[in-house]
Amino acid sequence: MSGANSLSEALELQNQLTQMVSSAGLVLRKWASNCSELLNSIDSDMHLTNTSLNIDNDDTVKTLGILWHPASDVFYFKITPLSFEGTLTKRTLLSTIAKTFDPLGWLSIITIQYKTIMQRLWKQQLKWDERVPTDIKLEWEQLANDVQFVKDIKIPRFLLVDSDNQFHLFGFSDASEKAYAAAIYCRSVSDTGKINVQLIIAKTRVAPLKTVSLPRLELCGAFLLVKLMDFTCKALNYPISQAQFYTDSTIVLSWIGSHASRWKTFVANRVAKIQTLSSATQWHHISGSANPADLATRGVSSSTLLTSIWLCGPKCLHETFPFQTDSSVPTLNDAVPEERGEHQKSFQRQQEISTSNLPTLVRGGMFPCFPNPPLSFPLGVFPFERCPWKETLGLRHVPR
Numbered sequence: 262m263s264g265a266n267s268l269s270e271a272l273e274l275q276n277q278l279t280q281m282v283s284s285a286g287l288v289l290r291k292w293a294s295n296c297s298e299l300l301n302s303i304d305s306d307m308h309l310t311n312t313s314l315n316i317d318n319d320d321t322v323k324t325l326g327i328l329w330h331p332a333s334d335v336f337y338f339k340i341t342p343l344s345f346e347g348t349l350t351k352r353t354l355l356s357t358i359a360k361t362f363d364p365l366g367w368l369s370i371i372t373i374q375y376k377t378i379m380q381r382l383w384k385q386q387l388k389w390d391e392r393v394p395t396d397i398k399l400e401w402e403q404l405a406n407d408v409q410f411v412k413d414i415k416i417p418r419f420l421l422v423d424s425d426n427q428f429h430l431f432g433f434s435d436a437s438e439k440a441y442a443a444a445i446y447c448r449s450v451s452d453t454g455k456i457n458v459q460l461i462i463a464k465t466r467v468a469p470l471k472t473v474s475l476p477r478l479e480l481c482g483a484f485l486l487v488k489l490m491d492f493t494c495k496a497l498n499y500p501i502s503q504a505q506f507y508t509d510s511t512i513v514l515s516w517i518g519s520h521a522s523r524w525k526t527f528v529a530n531r532v533a534k535i536q537t538l539s540s541a542t543q544w545h546h547i548s549g550s551a552n553p554a555d556l557a558t559r560g561v562s563s564s565t566l567l568t569s570i571w572l573c574g575p576k577c578l579h580e581t582f583p584f585q586t587d588s589s590v591p592t593l594n595d596a597v598p599e600e601r602g603e604h605q606k607s608f609q610r611q612q613e614i615s616t617s618n619l620p621t622l623v624r625g626g627m628f629p630c631f632p633n634p635p636l637s638f639p640l641g642v643f644p645f646e647r648c649p650w651k652e653t654l655g656l657r658h659v660p661r
Contacts, residue, residue: 264419271299295331327362329418336416338368343405349398351382352389366463367416369442370571373465374404374560377439380467410563416572417459421499422451430461430504431578432490433547434482435554436475440467441482442557443489446574454581458574464489465557476598477527479510482554483517484531487538506539507547509555515597517544528599551575 265271271294282289293309294300300308327336341360347353358375361368378397387393393401421428427450434443444463450456464485468478483506490504508514516524518541521533549555553570561569570576 268296268298271296272302275299275302293329293331295334327364333415334418336367336418338363338411338414340408340411343401343408349393349401350390351379351387351393354382354393354401355379365461366444366465367414367460367572368411368566369444369463369465370556370561370566370569371404371408371411371563373440373442373467373557376465376467377560380470384470407562407564410567413567414563414572420447420457420459420461421449422455422457427502428499429502430490430493431574432486432504432506433552433554433575434479434486434506434508435549435552435558436468436478436482436510437555437558438468438475438478440465440558441478441485442466442554443482443486444554444557444571445486445489445493446553446578448574448578456579456581458578460553460572460574462489462493463554463557474598476510476512479508479513480516480528480531482558483508483510483513483544484535487535491538504539504543506544507552508544509547509549509552511546512597514544514546516599517541523600525599525601547575547577551577 263274265274279289290307291309292300292303292307328339329336341357343357358372358379361372361375363369363372378400381397382393385394429448429450430445431448432443432445435441442463442465445461446458447461448456448458466481466485473481486506486508490506494501494504516528516532517535519532521529521536523529524532551570553575556566556569556571561571566572573579
């Protein structure tokens with residue numbers, strides 16, 4: 262599946278693709294397009310249907326389990342009813358949930374509720390064909406009644422305003438005690454100032470069964486976001502003007518804004534990876550009410566999804582640059598959690614000093630006071646009293 266900015270580009274792409282597969286003795290069939298001129302250049306027996314696809318009718322094409330309506334050029338979903346007749350077991354629940362195919366996470370704020378229900382069943386250690394508890398059965402019935410509104414969700418296929426755009430990506434992450442999530446939105450601006458904002462991709466994860474603090478879950482959400490952004494940037498065949506990241510956790514921003522060695526292992530490992538895939542200057546604060554990823558951490562009904570900021574992004578993205586988020590970064594009154602102890606930080610400082618500088622430090626007749634000094638160094642002219650690391654490294658003067 263692909264697209265082009267003009268009919269001539271689309272025809273050229275079609276010809277190249279046809280020639281490439283024909284060289285291997287293959288023939289491409291079942292062509293579908295939202296452009297009638299493109300379909301007219303193809304033999305009718307190569308179309309998806311026997312007759313030419315009329316873009317004025319209600320014909321739809323199923324693409325990877327998602328329906329595409331060529332006339333309006335939008336994707337939409339046709340969800341199988343979540344039947345709860347008969348005995349509701351863990352097996353029937355999982356079988357029904359698997360029928361919802363959402364590869365890009367557009368329905369994440371709905372499907373996260375399915376995931377949390379399955380996690381609760383696993384925690385209760387129910388057998389596959391054992392009847393689920395009454396509270397879960399009632400919750401599932403409510404979800405089944407509400408899922409009918411999914412058919413009204415429309416996702417535009419074309420991300421840009423026109424062929425000449427400023428193209429920006431904005432990522433949002435959040436976490437709750439149940440789950441953490443990441444969502445990425447594109448913002449395209451035409452030369453005339455027209456702005457288009459829409460959801461590209463989203464991903465959710467349920468919180469681990471082992472209790473994890475909320476700041477750590479927020480950090481997991483931020484890590485999920487940078488990985489998702491890296492994947493998106495590589496997948497999009499379009500120049501990206503800039504990419505920005507947003508979270509409502511001031512603790513996570515403090516962690517990302519400092520060197521990874523300052524924090525304990527769990528935080529340090531994830532901060533190091535986040536700093537590899539992004540820079541601290543790309544991270545910003547946003548209030549919880551304006552953070553669309555917040556919806557994916559707790560789940561909402563499909564009827565609420567249609568009127569929420571999930572599909573179109575927060576209000577600030579629809580404003581002209583430079584736009585402001587809803588709130589400035591609050592200051593932390595207490596010490597930032599997950600900081601290493603003093604003895605750990607002292608040891609870390611020793612590790613951070615490059616060994617290439619040691620000869621310079623010891624030319625004044627010094628060597629580290631470790632139990633088994635591996636090396637000895639000649640005397641030099643560097644005065645011992647001027648060494649700023651003599652106490653930290655445990656250095657002592659060696660007389661001539």
